[in-house]
Amino acid sequence: MxxxxxxxxxxxxxxxxxxxxxxxxxxxxxxxxxxxxxxxxxxxxxxxxxxxxxxxxxxxxxxxxxxxxxxxxxxxxxxxxxxxxxxxxxxxxxxxxxxxxxxxxxxxxxxxxxxxxxxxxxxNYDAQLLAVQETLSSYLYENASQLLNDATQKWEFRKAYEDFQYLNEINPGYADTRKQMEYAYQNGLDYVKVRMINDTQQIIPERLEADLLNFNTYGMDNLWTAYHTNPLDEIQYDYEMQVAFRDIVITPEQISERQVIKERQIKDGTQDLLDAEGNVVRDSLGNRIEIDRLRTVRCNYYEFTQQKMAQVVGNVNFVDLRTQQSLNSYPLTSEFVFQHIYANYDGDRRALDNDLVARLGLAAVPFPTDEEMVFSAGEDLKTRLKGILQRQRFR
Structure with a gap:
């Protein structure tokens, strides 16, 4: 130690x-x-x-x-x-x-x-610091204002925004910096209108459409892209995001059955231990020796599986509205499988394994409707759509 x-x-x-x-x-x-x-x-x-x-x-x-x-x-x-x-x-x-x-x-x-x-x-350099802060603020403001006045491209508006933002950090509220920042920001944004396309022969559930188009729930951190699911007339949009459903496949409701026959030996009391000649065997004190009496039990186990599947197939396409050219296209596919297992039996349930016994307390349940199946498949679609939005870059 x-x-x-x-x-x-x-x-x-x-x-x-x-x-x-x-x-x-x-x-x-x-x-x-x-x-x-x-x-x-x-x-x-x-x-x-x-x-x-x-x-x-x-x-x-x-x-x-x-x-x-x-x-x-x-x-x-x-x-x-x-x-x-x-x-x-x-x-x-x-x-x-x-x-x-x-x-x-x-x-x-x-x-x-x-x-x-x-x-x-x-x-104490406070006086010098404040003096240079004022001179620097004036210098930055003039440069950013000139850049903003001359800006014609979005990247130029974004550069002006960054310059005004830095000025606001070192001297908050200087002149009309915040107003100029807002103007630069609005002009530097990429505006994207979102359109839902249904090429299937089925109705897209309203809840699913509302969920997919609720961009506030995607947690995106993209400063320079604004998605509008309800386009405004006064905005000139740069891009269109097309969320297209191409096919929806829903299988029929199916119930499959399987039968299993189980046998097991179980204890059913005790009995005397006999020797080869049929005589009772005793211990050293003369007491009769008893052993477990076993008997075979049998059970017919009937298992039922309810199953239904929905698959939604589509894609997301980004279009440059100035050139009408497609920028990127991403597959958007999801499926949902409903499955429920229940069982019953006849015979002696003691012959069944524990995992089979657990299902005996279950009963058949109603199948989900087609709309519920599609909506459930859409939960995964939302995650996939979020991934697409995070990958997509316009410039």
Whole structure:
């Protein structure tokens, strides 16, 4: 046990040393953020433990070098004067603020060997951050607005939407950003009207049609595609999704029967054990020895299977309404099998196996109607249709 504890301690120490070594390596190679993040994570567990002292020193040094490096980079980007650098400057100021907010809760951080607290300088860049945010917002708004004004293709509207969306993230509610986003979004959408086609000689159950066309239940996450099962006159649709039923096959109601004859030996009391000469066998105390008396029982088992099957065959076709060309076509096939087994018997049911006895308590049930059969087959169709919608891409 002592040996196990010793090995465990050595492993913990080795792991700790490995973490310190990697953090020091990150610091030495200029990966200041990595060194800061590792040190903060280690100190957040228990900053006062002596084995965490190395991380205090590493954090102090890494933060000082990080701050100096970032200030130099920001100064360089500002001197360049290129508005394309505004986003980079904004990100750097934001990251400095985030780093400071992660370190502050840990303070004070004592360095025991030097009898002092680790020193951290926290310059306030809020004014600079807000100033560059405003300038960047104006720059992004002008660029996105120009792109939106010049847009003629859907991908251009989508790019404008993404630019306005980013602007709204860094400066929510700036000017009429949300209004412009909505306009770009509506123009970037692919509008698809959905049409149900019934080429069978049977009526499609209304419940099935409503279920298949209820796109809200498919859980699709496609930002740029809108499916309309009730097309609107004011929208110019890009594509048509045709859900076509080509054939519906429903088999007749069938009842098949099978008979099984079962025999089994069962215990029916006891009897004296006799020797070869017909004499009663006794034990050493003179008592009569008894054995089980067995007899054979027989049972006629009659099993009935009710069965009915429905198969729905169709396909889903996507058509480009501008060219009237088919884009993709997918098979859409499903089947549903209704089966019910029940049984009865005559004779001694003790001859039957347990699995057969279980069916004796069942009786015949009404067959589903044709409409119910088709609807049940449609449950699987819905899953298949969802898979088709997830695979389909228009551009």
């Amino acid at each position: 002592k040996r196990f504890i010793t090995i465990l301690v050595l492993l913990v120490v080795a792991a700790s040393c490995g973490g310190v070594k990697k953090t020091q390596q990150a610091l030495n190679t200029g990966n200041y953020l990595q060194a800061i993040n590792t040190s903060v994570m280690e100190l957040a567990e228990n900053k006062t433990r002596k084995n965490k002292q190395t991380y205090v020193v590493l954090l102090e040094e890494a933060y000082a070098k990080y701050l100096e490096f970032e200030e130099q980079e920001i100064s360089f980007l500002q001197k360049d004067g290129n508005p394309a650098h505004l986003e980079e400057i904004y990100k750097r100021y934001s990251e400095i603020r985030n780093v400071q907010n992660r370190i502050r809760p840990l303070l004070p951080l004592p360095i025991y060997d030097e009898g002092r607290e680790a020193s951290f300088s926290f310059p």
